[in-house]
Amino acid sequence: MLLRGFVRPVERCFGRLGGGDGLMWHMDLKPHSSGEFSIAVVQANNSLEDQGQVITSPSATFVGVYDGHGGPEASRFISNHLFPHLDRIASEQGGLSTEVIKKAFDATEEEFTHLVQRSWLSRPQIASVGSCCLVDAITGDTLFVANLGDSRAVLGRRAVNDMTVVAERLSTDHNVSAEEVRKELAELHPDDEQIVVHTRGVWRVKGIIQVNKICFN
Incomplete structure (x- = not known):
């Protein structure tokens, strides 16, 4: 498996762990396979529709941020289903690749579409929810970035000639x-x-x- 022996997700839903004050929440630095990470979120809506997760193993790190639209149902569904599909397909294909990530997104979307078809008569609101997704996966010395919708990945790196930090955009809005x-x-x-x-x-x-x-x- 891609993440055989992976630890429990460090964070499956914003707000469960870490510290915060009111509508602001954060998690202090935690270790992952390539270094350390931290998460912070500011709640802008009446209810927090967004979801996030970080899953680590000695060989790989998976980060997902799912921006909910119209409600939390889609973002929660993605948080619960995308990684299992990614892990399964990567195992079948012999490792992580662009095609593996595409197939994991397709499988998750197909499952959610079936859920909407089964549920919309009793829960019509579920037909109007959605999510912008941003997924990063680090394995070895390779960083994969997948973007759905308007979510955006930006890499901060140190400039070659001085100590300033340069922001480098990694994803393309669709x-x-x-x-x-x-x-x-x-x-x-x-x-x-x-x-x-x-x-x-x-x-x-x-x-x-x-x-x-x-x-x-």
Whole structure:
């Protein structure tokens, strides 16, 4: 397995561990396979819809941040299902790769779609929830970054000639505000000319806010 002997998730849901004050919460430095990490979150909504997890082993580190939209159901589902799919598929494929991460996202989305189909008559609100996801996986000397929606990964590194910290963007937003994304979505839905709509000065996918797409760097 990719993370055979992995420890229990250091954090599965923001707010369970660490310290905080009111709507601010943080976790102090903890060890992982390549060094140390910390997490901090500021709650902006009435209820905390976001989820996060860090899972470590001697050989790999997995970090997931899931931004909930319209409620916490989708982000909680991803927190509970994405990593098991990633671990299973990586084991079947002999290690972590871009294709493995894509398949794990696809499997998680397919499961959630089935959940919505089974639940929407009794819980119609679940059909309108979603999540932007940001996943980092470190194994050996390789960093994988997967982004769904508008979540963004930024690497802080020390400049070569001085001690300043340089911010380097690692992921690409995938949003229908970009013309090429609108064209892509139209090609994926040739039978629906109104799949992308322009309302109140903003481009949106018809009926939802985010586009479910994974971008890799």
